[in-house]
Amino acid sequence: MLDLFTVVWGKMVDSFLEVTLPSLLQGGNIPACRGLLDTYTIYTNPLSRGQIEASPHYHALSSLIAVGWEDLQKGVGEVNSNVLAQLKKSAERGNYLLVVSPDWAIGDGSVRNLAALCAKGDHNPILYGFPRLTELGWRFLTEAFRTGERVTNRQLVTLAMKHLDQATYRLEVAVFDERIVHNNALFVYHNVPTPCL
Numbered sequence: 001m002l003d004l005f006t007v008v009w010g011k012m013v014d015s016f017l018e019v020t021l022p023s024l025l026q027g028g029n030i031p032a033c034r035g036l037l038d039t040y041t042i043y044t045n046p047l048s049r050g051q052i053e054a055s056p057h058y059h060a061l062s063s064l065i066a067v068g069w070e071d072l073q074k075g076v077g078e079v080n081s082n083v084l085a086q087l088k089k090s091a092e093r094g095n096y097l098l099v100v101s102p103d104w105a106i107g108d109g110s111v112r113n114l115a116a117l118c119a120k121g122d123h124n125p126i127l128y129g130f131p132r133l134t135e136l137g138w139r140f141l142t143e144a145f146r147t148g149e150r151v152t153n154r155q156l157v158t159l160a161m162k163h164l165d166q167a168t169y170r171l172e173v174a175v176f177d178e179r180i181v182h183n184n185a186l187f188v189y190h191n192v193p194t195p196c197l
Contacts (some may be wrong), residue, residue, distance in 0.1 A: 002114065003097050004041075008102035012103060022057060032111070039065065083099065110153060138163075
């Protein structure tokens with residue numbers, strides 16, 4: 001089985017409700033793999049929980065998968081303790097774990113594909129948060145989900161390539177002393193609010 005979880009509070013609740021939850025509720029995601037998913041745990045504070053529970057997206061989510069709530073382990077601003085707590089819970093149940101950051105858009109069919117691979121027992125989901133979109137790109141994305149448009153991985157890649165936020169994603173090639181390293185080293189700096197596993 002596959003567990004999903006999100007750590008969210010404050011302004012990120014808006015992103016979670018505008019993009020992340022609608023993307024997870026697309027037909028090829030949570031609705032397509034209910035038998036392969038165990039729980040969706042949300043780590044948050046009481047104010048943010050109230051905002052999420054008031055959303056129609058939350059009601060749709062809770063009708064498809066068991067939703068659990070956890071207080072933020074060390075309060076607002078710290079993520080790692082929540083990740084570790086959920087890793088432990090999922091491991092104790094023998095489940096795989098999919099980290100869902102509160103500002104990720106997940107292409108239609110992605111959760112079904114990941115859950116099916118986990119069900120085989122020989123794959124473990126490791127995701128890397130793709131680069132941030134510009135404000136204009138984000139508006140296109142939120143509008144697509146607001147109007148109920150199906151958003152595929154191909155569309156997400158196309159949108160990201162057109163609206164890549166260069167300020168948060170840069171590639172730097174550094175040449176080291178030839179006596180120490182005999183080739184170039186590639187460094188990727190990527191600002192994400194949660195750790196990438």
